Amino acid sequence: MAEMHVIAAEPLRAAMRLVVQGCGSSDAEAAAVADNLVEANLTGHDSHGIGMLPRYVNAVREGGLKVNAHVRTVLDAGALLRLDGNAGFGQVVGAEAMALGIERARQLGCTIVALGHAHHLGRIGAWAEQAVAAGLISLHFVNVIARPIVAPFGGAKAGFGTNPFTAGVPLKGRPPMILDFATSVIAQGKTRVAHNKGVPVPEGCLIDEQGRATTDPRWTVVPPWGALLTFGQHKGSGLAVLCELLGGALAAGLAGHGEDGSKQRVLNGMLTVLVDPRALHGSEAWEAAAEDFVASLLRIAPREGHEQVLLAGDPERRTRAERLASGLPVDPTTWRQILDAAASVGVAPSLVQRTAGLA
Numbered sequence: 001m002a003e004m005h006v007i008a009a010e011p012l013r014a015a016m017r018l019v020v021q022g023c024g025s026s027d028a029e030a031a032a033v034a035d036n037l038v039e040a041n042l043t044g045h046d047s048h049g050i051g052m053l054p055r056y057v058n059a060v061r062e063g064g065l066k067v068n069a070h071v072r073t074v075l076d077a078g079a080l081l082r083l084d085g086n087a088g089f090g091q092v093v094g095a096e097a098m099a100l101g102i103e104r105a106r107q108l109g110c111t112i113v114a115l116g117h118a119h120h121l122g123r124i125g126a127w128a129e130q131a132v133a134a135g136l137i138s139l140h141f142v143n144v145i146a147r148p149i150v151a152p153f154g155g156a157k158a159g160f161g162t163n164p165f166t167a168g169v170p171l172k173g174r175p176p177m178i179l180d181f182a183t184s185v186i187a188q189g190k191t192r193v194a195h196n197k198g199v200p201v202p203e204g205c206l207i208d209e210q211g212r213a214t215t216d217p218r219w220t221v222v223p224p225w226g227a228l229l230t231f232g233q234h235k236g237s238g239l240a241v242l243c244e245l246l247g248g249a250l251a252a253g254l255a256g257h258g259e260d261g262s263k264q265r266v267l268n269g270m271l272t273v274l275v276d277p278r279a280l281h282g283s284e285a286w287e288a289a290a291e292d293f294v295a296s297l298l299r300i301a302p303r304e305g306h307e308q309v310l311l312a313g314d315p316e317r318r319t320r321a322e323r324l325a326s327g328l329p330v331d332p333t334t335w336r337q338i339l340d341a342a343a344s345v346g347v348a349p350s351l352v353q354r355t356a357g358l359a
């Protein structure tokens with residue numbers, strides 16, 4: 001495996017801002033995109049971090065991703081909000097959609113926010129964290145409008161995207177639960193990262209173009225295309241289909257997948273359910289019950305091969321602390337792709353390199 005670059009978070013953010021500004025984004029938009037991508041790397045989800053930037057740049061150049069776009073309210077019916085992301089950066093329209101939903105849930109106790117036509121919303125956990133920071137519980141059902149890459153249970157061919165499901169629950173006396181995963185066994189970006197690093201993916205994640213099991217990540221990175229499998233057999237496949245029905249058909253009015261794999265644009269549809277737990281329960285009793293339950297869970301002794309029982313969200317917080325202290329590893333292929341993307345929008349690769357603190 002090629003040697004990794006190790007870059008500290010702040011210079012990496014500054015370098016990524018330069019590339020986004022090169023696309024024509026305002027300073028605020030460039031900061032939102034760079035912060036969100038670097039945050040994904042900090043939490044250990046390199047698949048949704050700065051490695052996405054070359055694809056975003058290509059999508060802007062193709063006209064499929066609109067810079068400086070904002071959400072538009074299509075329907076405002078009390079606890080129901082339907083928003084159009086205008087094909088803007090998901091890092092901007094996602095945050096705007098959440099802010100509108102949070103404000104409404106604080107007034108009414110709950111809200112359902114349907115966001116359609118948003119460009120890639122990145123790590124969906126970021127949106128759960130925004131809700132949890134406001135004291136709210138949030139559930140997110142997300143679909144992916146791009147070439148289908150995940151096969152339904154029992155199918156030999158892809159039928160939908162990696163359709164993430166995410167939930168955030170604020171907890172008293174400890175950090176929140178942030179459950180955030182793709183419904184494919186592994187996220188697609190993880191196959192790109194493996195392909196860039198030249199390493200296989202674990203068994204049970206992929207099928208080739210004939211529907212045969214394989215560990216070669218090429219099958220979802222370069223044509224001819226194979227497919228990812230869903231996690232949890234028929235159960236994960238069912239959740240993926242639910243994400244398509246709720247995040248896609250209901251929230252975005254888009255559940256079909258074109259076969260054209262040549263375009264770089266990725267749209268997400270997201271149905272978010274926000275609940276104010278205090279409005280629902282009216283007392284602090286639920287907080288105490290949740291706190292007791294989580295404490296009892298974390299006291300359970302680990303079984304062989306495991307260090308300890310963790311709550312979802314804890315692994316990301318650990319990785320974040322480690323990477324803030326020791327820097328973010330970036331593989332050379334990903335870094336080269338970022339420098340090429342910078343050059344394609346008139347930003348000197350040497351400036352990006354210097355800003356990131358690399359000689």
Ligand SMILES: NC(=O)c1ccc[n+]([C@@H]2O[C@H](COP(=O)([O-])OP(=O)(O)OC[C@H]3O[C@@H](n4cnc5c(N)ncnc54)[C@H](O)[C@@H]3O)[C@@H](O)[C@H]2O)c1
Pocket residue numbers: 045047048120121122123124125143144162163164166178179180181182183184185186187188190268309310311312313314315316
């Ligand atoms: N925008 C999109 O189109 C899109 C599509 C797919 C995935 N994604 C994002 O990709 C990211 C990665 O998804 P993934 O499926 O690779 O995630 P993953 O398989 O790493 O699972 C992550 C979840 O599992 C929890 N977890 C991990 N280890 C644990 C342990 N030992 N004990 C308890 N909980 C544990 C984590 O806290 C987290 O909630 C997510 O942020 C997701 O939102 C985005």
